Amino acid sequence: MRPHLLDPGADLDLDATEPPWAADLVADLGLDPVLDAMADGDRLVRAVARAVLLAPAPPVPVVRHRHDVLADCLRTPRVVRGLYADLGALLDAARRVHGSFLRTPAHRLRRSRQILELCLPVLRDMRDRTVEQRDGWSSTGLGALAATLAAELDEAFFDSAGEHLRLLADPTTVMRAGLGPGLQGVGHALVLPAEDHRSWIARLATPHPGELVYRVPERDEAGARALAELRDRGLVSVADAVGEAAEHVLDFCRALRTELAFYVGALALAERLAPTGVPLCVPDIAVGGEAVLVRVGDLRDVALALVGAADVVGNDLEARDARLVLVTGANRGGKSTFLRALGQAQLMGQAGTLVAARHAALPRARHVVSHFRRGEDEGLHSGKLAEELARMSTLVDHLAPGDLVLANESFASTDEREGAEIARQVLEPLLDAGVRVALVTHLTDLALGWSDAPPAPTVYLRADPPSSAPEPFRLRPGRPESTSHGVELADRLLPAG
Numbered sequence: 001m002r003p004h005l006l007d008p009g010a011d012l013d014l015d016a017t018e019p020p021w022a023a024d025l026v027a028d029l030g031l032d033p034v035l036d037a038m039a040d041g042d043r044l045v046r047a048v049a050r051a052v053l054l055a056p057a058p059p060v061p062v063v064r065h066r067h068d069v070l071a072d073c074l075r076t077p078r079v080v081r082g083l084y085a086d087l088g089a090l091l092d093a094a095r096r097v098h099g100s101f102l103r104t105p106a107h108r109l110r111r112s113r114q115i116l117e118l119c120l121p122v123l124r125d126m127r128d129r130t131v132e133q134r135d136g137w138s139s140t141g142l143g144a145l146a147a148t149l150a151a152e153l154d155e156a157f158f159d160s161a162g163e164h165l166r167l168l169a170d171p172t173t174v175m176r177a178g179l180g181p182g183l184q185g186v187g188h189a190l191v192l193p194a195e196d197h198r199s200w201i202a203r204l205a206t207p208h209p210g211e212l213v214y215r216v217p218e219r220d221e222a223g224a225r226a227l228a229e230l231r232d233r234g235l236v237s238v239a240d241a242v243g244e245a246a247e248h249v250l251d252f253c254r255a256l257r258t259e260l261a262f263y264v265g266a267l268a269l270a271e272r273l274a275p276t277g278v279p280l281c282v283p284d285i286a287v288g289g290e291a292v293l294v295r296v297g298d299l300r301d302v303a304l305a306l307v308g309a310a311d312v313v314g315n316d317l318e319a320r321d322a323r324l325v326l327v328t329g330a331n332r333g334g335k336s337t338f339l340r341a342l343g344q345a346q347l348m349g350q351a352g353t354l355v356a357a358r359h360a361a362l363p364r365a366r367h368v369v370s371h372f373r374r375g376e377d378e379g380l381h382s383g384k385l386a387e388e389l390a391r392m393s394t395l396v397d398h399l400a401p402g403d404l405v406l407a408n409e410s411f412a413s414t415d416e417r418e419g420a421e422i423a424r425q426v427l428e429p430l431l432d433a434g435v436r437v438a439l440v441t442h443l444t445d446l447a448l449g450w451s452d453a454p455p456a457p458t459v460y461l462r463a464d465p466p467s468s469a470p471e472p473f474r475l476r477p478g479r480p481e482s483t484s485h486g487v488e489l490a491d492r493l494l495p496a497g
Contacts, residue, residue: 001148003256005069005141005263006052006352007062011255012262014051020394021369022054028370028406029343030303037272037306038265045268048261056366057350063285063364066352068139071282073263074270079133083126084264087257090122094250104228105235112239112246113168119249120161127153145256168242177233266353269302273356276305278312283349283360288402292363292436294319300356301341302348313473314357315341319459323431325438326460328447328480333463334473335440336408342438343368343406365404365436369395373409384413392426401434408440420446424455431456447480 006012019025026032031053039046057063073080097114130146137143216223270280278300286293298314305312315338319325325342327335345355346368371392374384388411395405407427411419420443427437432455441447450458462478 001152001252003145003252003259005145005256005259006066007058008065008140008144012048012051012259014047014258016051016055018051018054019056019367019398021391021398024372024391025054025343025347025368025370026050028372028408029340029347030301031344031347033303033306034269034344034348038269040265040268042261042264044258045261045265048258049265052262052351053347055351057364057368060285060287060364063350063352065139065141067282069141070263070266070352070354072137072139072142073267076133076136077267079129080260080263080267083129084257084260086122086126087253087260090118090253091250091257093118105232105239106228108243109168109235109239112242113165115246116161116242116249117165119246119253120158120165122253123149123153123249124158168238262352270354273302273305276312278302278305278356279314279358280354281357281359283345283355283357283362285350286361286363288363288365292319292321292323293361294322294325294363295361296342296345296355296357296359298358299338299341299345299360301337302344302356303340304337305356313337313471315475317342317459317461321457322459323434323436323456324450324454324458326447326450326458326480327438327440327463327475328442328460329463329475329478330465331442333465334475335463337473338461338475339406339408339438339440343370343404346404363402363436365402366400367398367403368406369399369403370406371395371408371410372406373412385411388413389422396426396430399430399433399435403435405430405435405437407437409442410439412442416443416445419443420449424449428455444480444482448482451479 002011004011026035031050035046035049035053038049094115097111097118127149130142131150134143134146134150137146273280279298295318297316299317300312300314313334315334317325327338329335341356345357345360346362346365349355349360349362350364371388374387392410399405405427411422411426413419414422423439423441423443423446427439431437451460460477460479461475462480463473463475
């Protein structure tokens, strides 16, 4: 049995290596507050949320599978959280069943039996709750989980498993064996004890009628060891089988709890954002290609909303068949916030959770990477430009058509002309190859050049100075201007004379 709540054909691999740009992407998009809100103090939820968000985007049918499961979870949050909590308690209890430093079949059998005795009541309760809820679930993922549990864990299974565990708990060991070469015992196997239909008085008076009985003397240590070895020979196959059964059940419980952790995190994030007034929606993720549509309405920065920023402003974007979004304009006009929000929406939407917008349609991007301007290298290992080029080189090695590059003030650490030329030589080949780019820049030479002769279908957005904007921090369609808004910057930074 496998849960397959995140992917109908595969399990989540928490041990998968993160992409080389993972730390930069988390910092640039402000994902730590998002992950913290999803986790709500639960380390497993945080680890799963981070792994799913940063992994390459799955195929579109898998994304829609996740969105369907999420919709069911949003309708039945108590059931989902209850399953997650019960599985956590079960796994904690199983970890406390200590094995012996002796790895004999008898010790292994006892530990496996104790684990199964813990698991059976939880599995029965989980089956009952999912079957009861099945009619209220419309997703393939949760519906298949309920159907699987109902089929695999029927009452016949529990009756049989309970009877086997009862017999294994009996301290009496009855075995059969044959004689092999040299009168050595062969074919040792555990068998069911023969039923004794006599009255208890008769059993007490003649405990072993018609049997040859040898009792090992109390001080015969060698005899006791030989008897234990003989017993272990008969228990090997049973201990192996029960051990495999216990590990199979625990593995299923771990996998189900791990996949539920993602949806528990999505529920927590939605609840944290509800009081902020930030809109939430299930995005439409489409297969990328030559004809792509990016359409988002009232897009918000989730991280800003979570850290308590008042009146987080939303922005709209519609880019049909455009591979370049070029954002220019005044400082502190909302450009970087918009870029972060766009990256968050792309990552969160194709991971399978909600995005902070009234509506959103986005093409799938297998990789989302960021290239934001950094401060000076405090260790003086390299200059800012060399560091930017090294980071971009790492990204370019992994990019493919349909991927999304979020660039914020890239190559602005050198002079205007050189920075513009480097940006052209780096970004234009990416656009030619089908990579999508969202660029925030103050390089006037680059922006004006691309306004006159765009290297790819382009959407232009512009930020007005906050002091004169009709709607501060809201971007509006507009081509780059030749001004660098130096007057507004001077007014803000220099005292009035």
